[in-house]
Amino acid sequence: MCYPDCLSLQKTPWDMATLKTVLHPKINKKGTKDYRLAIRLTVNRKRSYYHLGQKVEPKFWDAPGEKVKSSHSRHKQLNRLIRKKYDEIEDVIFELEASKHDYTAKQVIDSIRKNTKKLSFFELADEHIEDLTKAKNHNRAISDKSKINRLKEFAKNRNLTFEEIDEDLLKKMKIYLRNTVGLSERSVMNVFVMIRLLYNSAISKKIVDQKFYPFGRDKIKIKYPQTIKIGLNESEIRNIENLDLKQGSAIWHTRNVFLFSFYLAGIRISDVLRMRWSYIVGDRLYYKMSKNDKADSLRLPTAVNDILAYYIEDKRTSSDYIFPELKTIPVQDSKAIYTRIKTSIKRLNDNLAKIANQAEINKKITNHIARHSFGNIAGDKVSPQMLQKLYRHTHLSTTIGYQGNFIHKNADEALDAIINFSK
Known part of the structure; x- marks a missing residue:
């Protein structure tokens, strides 16, 4: 997967930009590791990761070949995804170097994210939580992550696209949250508000077309139930x-x-x-x-x-x-x-x-x-x-x-x- 001659404009070894496809570990709520398929870009010894929205167990990963082993049921699809995104990142680097522009690993990865039209819901959600954490807004980060996890539980951790989050899915999710999880109507609405926020962000970033938006008139309406506020006299x-x-x-x-x-x-x-x-x-x-x-x-x-x-x-x-x-x-x-x-x-x-x-x-x-x-x-x-x-x-x-x-x-x-x- 690696092309050693692809980036030949660097002047010194420590200035080289290198691309590598890896399994990027992350500790989950259970305290165990999830291994996420990612492309790692290193520029001037600083790294940035582009996550492909897929998890792969280490036993299915060919590290020297930087590809998913044929023993994985979806190896062709996943390796095709790796090649496609690898080429996109490489093209951005070629253009920057051809125009003699300085760049960082983060700038390149951010530009790919902005141009990605199929970023999954949970990938964008992870970016949202990461931004809140970096801003030290821990209260909001923890609250929003909890709401996002409600959708993950309902979807059984399936990596949903924004197009899949339609009116039908949200109606079924509401029934699940009310009847199975036991959330109040207000709590369900809070989850929907979180989904709506990310959906609006995805539309503004051209990740999903406005026509798929599941909220609004004649669609899913977010309406909080009235609550009785009782104070002391x-x-x-x-x-x-x-x-x-x-x-x-x-x-x-x-x-x-x-x-x-x-x-x-x-x-x-x-x-x-x-x-x-x-x-x-x-x-x-x-x-x-x-x-x-x-x-x-x-x-x-x-x-x-x-x-x-x-x-x-x-x-x-x-x-x-x-x-x-x-x-x-x-x-x-x-x-x-x-x-x-x-x-x-x-x-x-x-x-x-x-x-x-x-x-x-x-x-x-x-x-x-x-x-x-x-x-x-x-x-x-x-x-x-x-x-x-x-x-x-x-x-x-x-x-x-x-x-x-x-x-x-x-x-x-x-x-x-x-x-x-x-x-």
Whole structure:
């Protein structure tokens, strides 16, 4: 498969571009290795891989010949695929060298990916996850990978093309996810949103034609079911505030975190745990919301300052975390931070269940309920525009839709006016 005389324009041995077809190992979820068929390009001793979207067991691989052995049932098809893609990569290199352009291995492989019209769904999905990981967006990467794996499970790891992901397949997949896996309607819609995102990306990259798009009018519609958002009322918040908890205990700390979020318009728990002392300037809090990178500033209420007073003794530097959960993790280790936040939220939610019991609250309380509680108590007391700022929503329509869950006064009065005709 290798052509040693094909790249003769390099001036020194270490500048040579070399192509080699290999089995590229990758650790799967079970902790074992999958061997993926790939073409490896090395330029200036830096490598880049073009994966062919096929797995081959080592026993079927002829490493010296760089081809699939004839004992494999699909050896002709796979070797034809190798030759075709090998030639495409080689042609790109010839053109670059003929025009005396400098190039890297990654640039060549990226150009092949952009020009590939038959990139599989899972190949593009792998690129998507890899891009998120490189950007250290571990939260999104893990979430999206989980959704992609749902389709892999349904397809039994078959390497689907985008054309194969049609309305019929998605309808069957929905039945499988609801009835066999037991996912909620909302979770199924989240999987569909992930598929739609990759499908739109494939269309923009000319991987698949628009006519195969399975979503939209008269096709697969993505519609989230309405959910009932229940927040705490003023009396219930006071019950939590007035609990006699031992200072320094885990449940005492949990209450502080919950109320810190509530007092600041329901800041998301992941952002609360990321709070640093440097975010506080004078009597104001300045921070960026991790979900949409939206910056905001809020004046610190007295109740928040009272909470901060308990934690300032453990302040080591101005950039130190306010709450203890992340103090032992290096700032640059984003993956470890994500993992710690995830485990901390579970522990805090467990403690909130104990708080609800002690406060005699017959509602399920989680950290996110702090946000719902703020919305419930705010009701229609504040203009939607101001609530939009407090919630850090990008669009006013989001605020109006969200707050609609908690405004019942007008509907209640209208109902009373109708049914009380006999009084």
